[in-house]
Amino acid sequence: MEKVDPALILYCLDLFGVAVFAVSGSLAAGRKRMDVFGVIVLGLTTALGGGTLRDALLDAGPVFWVENPVYLLVAVLSSLFTFVAVRVISIPWRGLLLSDALGLAVFMAIGTAKTIAVTGSASVAMVMGVMTGVAGGMIRDILSAEVPLVLRREIYATAALCGSLAYVVMHRLEVPPAASLLLAALATVTIRIAAIRWNLSLPVFQSKDNLDRDVTEPRDSIE
Amino acid sequence: MEKVDPALILYCLDLFGVAVFAVSGSLAAGRKRMDVFGVIVLGLTTALGGGTLRDALLDAGPVFWVENPVYLLVAVLSSLFTFVAVRVISIPWRGLLLSDALGLAVFMAIGTAKTIAVTGSASVAMVMGVMTGVAGGMIRDILSAEVPLVLRREIYATAALCGSLAYVVMHRLEVPPAASLLLAALATVTIRIAAIRWNLSLPVFQSKDNLDRDVTEPRDSIE
Amino acid sequence: MEKVDPALILYCLDLFGVAVFAVSGSLAAGRKRMDVFGVIVLGLTTALGGGTLRDALLDAGPVFWVENPVYLLVAVLSSLFTFVAVRVISIPWRGLLLSDALGLAVFMAIGTAKTIAVTGSASVAMVMGVMTGVAGGMIRDILSAEVPLVLRREIYATAALCGSLAYVVMHRLEVPPAASLLLAALATVTIRIAAIRWNLSLPVFQSKDNLDRDVTEPRDSIE
Numbered sequence: 001m002e003k004v005d006p007a008l009i010l011y012c013l014d015l016f017g018v019a020v021f022a023v024s025g026s027l028a029a030g031r032k033r034m035d036v037f038g039v040i041v042l043g044l045t046t047a048l049g050g051g052t053l054r055d056a057l058l059d060a061g062p063v064f065w066v067e068n069p070v071y072l073l074v075a076v077l078s079s080l081f082t083f084v085a086v087r088v089i090s091i092p093w094r095g096l097l098l099s100d101a102l103g104l105a106v107f108m109a110i111g112t113a114k115t116i117a118v119t120g121s122a123s124v125a126m127v128m129g130v131m132t133g134v135a136g137g138m139i140r141d142i143l144s145a146e147v148p149l150v151l152r153r154e155i156y157a158t159a160a161l162c163g164s165l166a167y168v169v170m171h172r173l174e175v176p177p178a179a180s181l182l183l184a185a186l187a188t189v190t191i192r193i194a195a196i197r198w199n200l201s202l203p204v205f206q207s208k209d210n211l212d213r214d215v216t217e218p219r220d221s222i223e
Numbered sequence: 224m225e226k227v228d229p230a231l232i233l234y235c236l237d238l239f240g241v242a243v244f245a246v247s248g249s250l251a252a253g254r255k256r257m258d259v260f261g262v263i264v265l266g267l268t269t270a271l272g273g274g275t276l277r278d279a280l281l282d283a284g285p286v287f288w289v290e291n292p293v294y295l296l297v298a299v300l301s302s303l304f305t306f307v308a309v310r311v312i313s314i315p316w317r318g319l320l321l322s323d324a325l326g327l328a329v330f331m332a333i334g335t336a337k338t339i340a341v342t343g344s345a346s347v348a349m350v351m352g353v354m355t356g357v358a359g360g361m362i363r364d365i366l367s368a369e370v371p372l373v374l375r376r377e378i379y380a381t382a383a384l385c386g387s388l389a390y391v392v393m394h395r396l397e398v399p400p401a402a403s404l405l406l407a408a409l410a411t412v413t414i415r416i417a418a419i420r421w422n423l424s425l426p427v428f429q430s431k432d433n434l435d436r437d438v439t440e441p442r443d444s445i446e
Numbered sequence: 447m448e449k450v451d452p453a454l455i456l457y458c459l460d461l462f463g464v465a466v467f468a469v470s471g472s473l474a475a476g477r478k479r480m481d482v483f484g485v486i487v488l489g490l491t492t493a494l495g496g497g498t499l500r501d502a503l504l505d506a507g508p509v510f511w512v513e514n515p516v517y518l519l520v521a522v523l524s525s526l527f528t529f530v531a532v533r534v535i536s537i538p539w540r541g542l543l544l545s546d547a548l549g550l551a552v553f554m555a556i557g558t559a560k561t562i563a564v565t566g567s568a569s570v571a572m573v574m575g576v577m578t579g580v581a582g583g584m585i586r587d588i589l590s591a592e593v594p595l596v597l598r599r600e601i602y603a604t605a606a607l608c609g610s611l612a613y614v615v616m617h618r619l620e621v622p623p624a625a626s627l628l629l630a631a632l633a634t635v636t637i638r639i640a641a642i643r644w645n646l647s648l649p650v651f652q653s654k655d656n657l658d659r660d661v662t663e664p665r666d667s668i669e
Contacts, residue, residue: 285565
């Protein structure tokens with residue numbers, strides 16, 4: 001059996017993640033009855049938003065889809081496919097849910113690895129890793145004028161955070177990058193699927209005060 | 224008759240686009256009863272948002288209004304003018320609608336041309352061209368907490384896409400840049416005005432399933 | 447008495463501003479019943495959003511918290527502290543309101559000073575200074591799916607604008623940077639607190655027309 005290049009596997013998984021996230025964005029656009037252009041825009045921003053933000057903030061050259069337009073192509077084709085396919089076939093929610101967990105894990109692993117290579121900082125790498133995984137979905141929700149789901153949903157971004165932490169620790173222990181990427185992504189997928197399966201969630205914000213006001217609101221405050 | 228420099232015409236059209244988009248942002252702020260500062264912020268972000276995003280993603284030096292603050296000045300003055308003028312004169316909706324089509328076309332043409340000069344990639348140039356034209360209006364709608372209109376409106380961004388495609392094709396055929404810019408912008412203006420005149424629109428997302436759930440939602444999914 | 451380094455004071459005030467803005471973001475997350483992760487995300491984006499946008503647009507190296515992760519740490523710890531503390535203690539609204547004015551002033555002063563050092567342009571520095579102060583709060587409100595408060599609130603961003611203008615003028619008059627920073631921040635704090643104390647506000651957008659339509663809306667327009 002021939003040995004397969006790990007970089008190639010990662011690239012394929014990355015494109016798979018782009019496709020899944022584009023489908024997710026397209027379905028959100030469908031919920032708002034957008035036209036075919038709106039569907040492509042939401043598909044593109046969901047699929048490429050996280051990595052775009054990461055590259056813009058790292059300031060290490062142009063963003064990834066400017067360097068390699070294959071990402072653009074995959075995202076556009078996946079959105080168009082969704083637009084057409086939902087008219088004739090049922091949406092495979094369960095398959096999408098598992099694919100989404102995989103996409104989240106791959107984006108997180110790539111974001112963490114790229115950031116630690118550029119900056120060398122573990123805490124920055126963790127923030128960027130989580131951001132690469134979840135920002136696309138957040139932009140999707142903002143464009144649909146909703147509160148981003150990842151901010152109030154059962155363990156989602158937290159799964160990305162655990163995987164990112166795992167990568168950073170393995171990097172310190174000088175585990176080879178390919179193994180670190182694989183194990184970190186596996187950790188995220190496992191936690192995410194466990195959270196779905198047993199309906200796990202994090203503690204929610206609770207306050208003894210009424211919160212229906214803002215810090216910058218002056219109402220009877222300094223008289 | 225003296226020959227006029229095409230670059231100068233383009234610069235004037237660009238400033239005209241900035242002014243029109245600033246007016247559009249200011250009117251959106253008015254709809255939300257913002258104060259004079261909110262009006263300026265929405266005017267500025269609508270007028271400069273698309274080009275700002277383009278320059279941040281291209282990573283080819285600081286954004287255009289940091290290089291040339293005249294854009295800032297035009298956007299601020301147009302917003303202030305709107306704030307004052309609407310108290311005494313009627314809003315010329317028809318004129319604004321046509322001006323908006325012109326602004327969209329100019330921003331699209333400049334965005335496409337700049338991106339192809341920096342990256343050489345036709346697909347990236349088309350995404351950036353459309354984004355330069357429509358992102359300002361999208362940011363305006365996000366700041367007003369609404370679903371961006373360009374995502375659910377009759378042919379708007381699609382007009383920009385057609386113009387951008389036209390530019391890219393002419394670039395390949397080695398048409399001189401000035402002529403390409405002019406013809407591409409003309410294509411966008413024509414399509415946009417035809418869409419308004421005959422009320423054209425693109426097909427809307429339709430699904431045989433109920434879409435009121437999200438891909439990341441686990442409800443009865445993998446038990 | 448030993449002389450204290452002004453740069454050190456500024457750095458401490460900057461971290462103080464980050465902490466206050468993180469608390470403000472965390473409370474907004476609480477209002478939307480987010481979980482602990484959502485609270486940290488809103489705390490982080492509120493605290494670091496303005497400076498992040500500034501650094502991304504200036505294109506002068508990576509953003510500040512990539513260079514110095516202490517900012518990340520302070521923002522995360524402040525958010526976690528808020529998450530825990532509100533369960534047992536009352537929220538000190540008055541103290542937060544005054545702290546917020548101080549944070550706004552420090553962020554504005556640092557943003558203005560950094561921009562004028564990089565670009566040399568007074569108008570760009572004023573835009574960036576105000577943006578550094580207010581963008582974090584705007585992103586917070588967008589992520590909570592609300593119209594940003596700074597766009598419709600009594601004098602807030604305007605206080606930042608006045609301080610920024612003061613800095614720019616002092617820079618031209620060759621006042622030493624440390625004194626300019628201090629006086630500009632003082633101007634912003636004073637104006638902001640006066641606005642709260644006497645309930646000052648700017649004139650609101652008023653139109654003789656009905657504004658419930660958009661510039662890009664074609665309704666009976668060019669027939």
